[in-house]
Amino acid sequence: MSDANSSAEESAFEFESEGEAEEDEAGLAPVEEKKAAKKIAAIFLKKAPENKTKAGWKAGDPVPYSALTETFEKIEATTKRLEILQHLTLLLQQVSERSPDNLLRIVYLCINRLCPDYEGLELGIGESLLMKAIAQSTGREMSRIRKELEQKGDLGLVAVASRQEQPTMFKAAKLSVPTVFKSLKEIAQLTGNKSQDRKIGIIMKLLAACQGEETKYLIRSLEGKLRIGLAEKSVVVALAQAIIYSKQVNKKLSEAALAAKLDEGTATVRAVFSELPSYDLIVPALLEYGVEGLRDHCKLTPGVPLKPMLAKPTKAIGEVLDRFEGKAFTCEYKYDGERAQVHYLENGQLAIFSRNSENMSVKYPDLIESVPKIRKADKDVKSFCLDCEAVAWKMPEFDESGTQTGGGHLLPFQELARRKRKDVKVEDIKVKVKLFAFDILYLNGEPLLHLDLATRRKLLHENFQPVENEFDFARSEDCTTVEEIQTFLDASVKDSCEGLMVKMLNGAASTYAPSQRSQNWLKLKKDYLAGTGDSLDLIVVGAFYGKGKRTNVYGAFLLACYDADTETYQSICKIGTGFSEEQLLQFYQLLKPLELSNKKGYYDMGDAKPDVFFEPQVIFEVLTADLSLSPVYTAGKGAVDQRGISLRFPRFIRLRDDKGPEDTTSPEQIIEMYQRQQAVSNGRTKGGDDEDGFW
Known part of the structure; x- marks a missing residue:
């Protein structure tokens, strides 16, 4: 492709900035999403050039790494959220049509991850190792690299400058997205003797093949920080819109109709991703079934942790009553522990995940042993997901005659923090943990998120049972007055809890909203009733x-x-x-x-x-x-x-x-x-x- 043609093609995809409303830092608001859908619809319906990036490639070929880094450059050059979304949508649409088997890798490189959070695979590369790789691959002294890093503050820019000074005897083969992704994954999986040297060797090979700005983004990916202003929520929206457009290529739609389709499809993909935050499952389903078939093939699934629902802070009991006036609500103890999402699969496999989707099964082998016992014997419970709090627990004490001298009680979070996080053996555990369940999200093949809290809580109590010193339901009370809430709050503090969670009990406002901090859940903590409203x-x-x-x-x-x-x-x-x-x-x-x-x-x-x-x-x-x-x-x-x-x-x-x-x-x-x-x-x-x- 000639430079003249490149310029002509790029001009066909320039973005209007005059009068464009920018998104706030929290992400695209609903109104702005509609604007984004309209603008992208207008761009798509223009006469689309064959290549939307300078780094063109033939259908079926691997995506050149330069096509991705060219998009990164465009994104880094703007602060406008709609413009960022448009650049990324165009790239993902092009990839989904030409090289769909590369789409999943592209998405992961955009969010700077190698796999779903719960698999826990991380690069784990420090700054010193990267500087060593740059020094060895370019022949520069470490002292010069360190000094330049102090000046520029960006190791990616240092690497680019180092490559420019490096004499090249021959030109290496161009990097592709599959090659880069495979190499990054290989680096993350390397362990054992001389693994650091082997990592440096892989990095040096990648650097030798980099051209231009590829070096900068490769080093940033290895550092774990792209720093181009691309939020994951924008990647999800761009993915949805790219798939919608790629499925509409041969259909005649007006700009308004396409914009409505983009807006509706984005909402669908966002909702599904909230329940099943796994690109490994969602991207292939989108490619095969499109947005319209996504809900039928991607639902909340045991083994894949969803991002938990969170609560808004409040500073006074009066605020609670203002929010829930005339509506049924319930108060629950806010335990001073760690959020634990318990997944039980039909094959008997069991996993416990943290609030940020980390698999904590190795940290809590004692809970892994106790969870199967919580199912009621007369109920056929085959699979479930419970939302719980894991709390440090003081076991009952007994004298020499076997008489109980002290009952079990809750311990503060600091005690829980004393537990080892890895290689935990049940026999070595000194700090015991008790699980308190406050919600059920899935039961016997059926997601329950759409049900109101009263129904979910009923199912929780009908199918599960307390196990002494190991499992119980979160203590709750349905209150209606300031005095009742204050009495229950005092009781929670006396029982070593942080305060109360106040939740809508019935109706559409009481469904479970994954990944959202909702005013339908309020937290009332003892420490900040007269403060700022939250820690x-x-x-x-x-x-x-x-x-x-x-x-x-x-x-x-x-x-x-x-x-x-x-x-x-x-x-x-x-x-x-x-x-x-x-x-x-x-x-x-x-x-x-x-x-x-x-x-x-x-x-x-x-x-x-x-x-x-x-x-x-x-x-x-x-x-x-x-x-x-x-x-x-x-x-x-x-x-x-x-x-x-x-x-x-x-x-x-x-x-x-x-x-x-x-x-x-x-x-x-x-x-x-x-x-x-x-x-x-x-x-x-x-x-x-x-x-x-x-x-």
């Missing part, structure tokens, strides 16, 4: 050296939140209160090995300047008196004005080792907390959507 989970990205008694440890820590859209960590506060001397020593020992020689390129720190930076691994749960605008920190910057949002008087509560670095409180949640606080101080309440979350 926050924040990542430790830096620290300040201690003084006086804290001379030999870190005296304070820099915290940040993770922005999934931009793949950056945004600074939010410095915290130095709420720590005991023992905790400061513990955190020094925990964080010292994570110290970095320089700040990560994806750390958006603003004017915050800690003495040391860390790898983003350790999460603190904190409380705060309130939130304020700050010229120093960057969390939610630009949402209210050019300043970021900061926490005033933050106080450490506990470590959260049950969450990953990308599961921290999001900038969107922080912005909402700030706006709610301002609305209350102004004597009004903030309107808005009932739900948010993944979408």
Whole structure:
């Protein structure tokens, strides 16, 4: 293809930006999705050129890696969500028509993963290993690479510059998407003796074959951060729209009809993905059956964890009654444990998943042993999915005569955190765990998400039974007055719980909404009834050296939140209160090995300047008196004005080792907390959507 033809073809797919409404950082709102559908419909119905990217390829051939990186370049060059969606949709549509067997790999490379979350396969490549691979493949000295990384803050850019200085004797074969994906998977699976050297060897081969900007995106994929502003929710929407259009090529549709079809199909794929978040299952089904047949072939399935439904925080019992006035609702204990989704398959296979889809079966072998006993003997329970809380449990005590001297009771989360996460043997367990079920999502081949909570709870109690010291139902009470809620809240606190979960009991508003933080579930925690409305989970990205008694440890820590859209960590506060001397020593020992020689390129720190930076691994749960605008920190910057949002008087509560670095409180949640606080101080309440979350 000539350059002239390339330019002509590209111009046919230029995007109008004048008057285009941009999406907010939480993702495309429903109105914006309709606009996106209309714009993409208009583009598709133009006379489509044969090649929509410069890196064209013949039908049936592997997709060139350059076709993907060219799309990444276009996405990185814009901040407009609709434009990002259009670029990606065009690529995925082209792949689904020409090389459909490459589509799944393309999707995974776009979200920077190799498989579903619950399989737990990760690259696990550190910065030092990548620098070593770049040095060996280009002949540059490590000291020069380190210095350049400090200047540019992006190892991908350093690799590009290093390749430009590298003399080439011969031209390597062009990279394809299947080759890159296979190599990344091979790197992730390598273990044992000399595995690091073998990983470097694979990376060097890939680098030798890279051309132009491919180097930058390859290194970023290996780092685990693409940093192009592509959120997973946009990938799901683009996938849906690409499939719809590819199935409509030979059908005459008006722009309005196609836009309506794109809008409806997007909603379908989103709903199915919420129930069955596995591209391994959804992408092949879309290619074979289209969006119209997706629901028939992809449903909630035991063994595939769905993203759990979450609750909105509330600061006062009065807010609960305002929300549920005139409606039936129930209050449940909010246990101080770890979310556990229990899946039991018809073949007897059993798995327990965390809130972020990590398979925790190896962490809880004691629960694996006890779960089969919870089925009632007179019920034919063959398969199920339960939503539960795993809580540390103090076993009953007995004297020498066998008389029970103390009953079993709940223990705080800190005790649960003491348990090993890997290679756990039942006989070695010191901290016992009890499972409390509060919902049932699937039973004997039937998804139950569409049923109201009252019906789901009835099925839960009809088919399962308590097992002493091992399993029980979440304690609940249907309340109607402030006094009843307050009494039940006091009881929960007395029983060592965090507070209450308040849920809609009947009607369409009481169905289970995977991956959404809904106002149909409210959490009322004892710690923040007079505070900001919620605790926050924040990542430790830096620290300040201690003084006086804290001379030999870190005296304070820099915290940040993770922005999934931009793949950056945004600074939010410095915290130095709420720590005991023992905790400061513990955190020094925990964080010292994570110290970095320089700040990560994806750390958006603003004017915050800690003495040391860390790898983003350790999460603190904190409380705060309130939130304020700050010229120093960057969390939610630009949402209210050019300043970021900061926490005033933050106080450490506990470590959260049950969450990953990308599961921290999001900038969107922080912005909402700030706006709610301002609305209350102004004597009004903030309107808005009932739900948010993944979408």
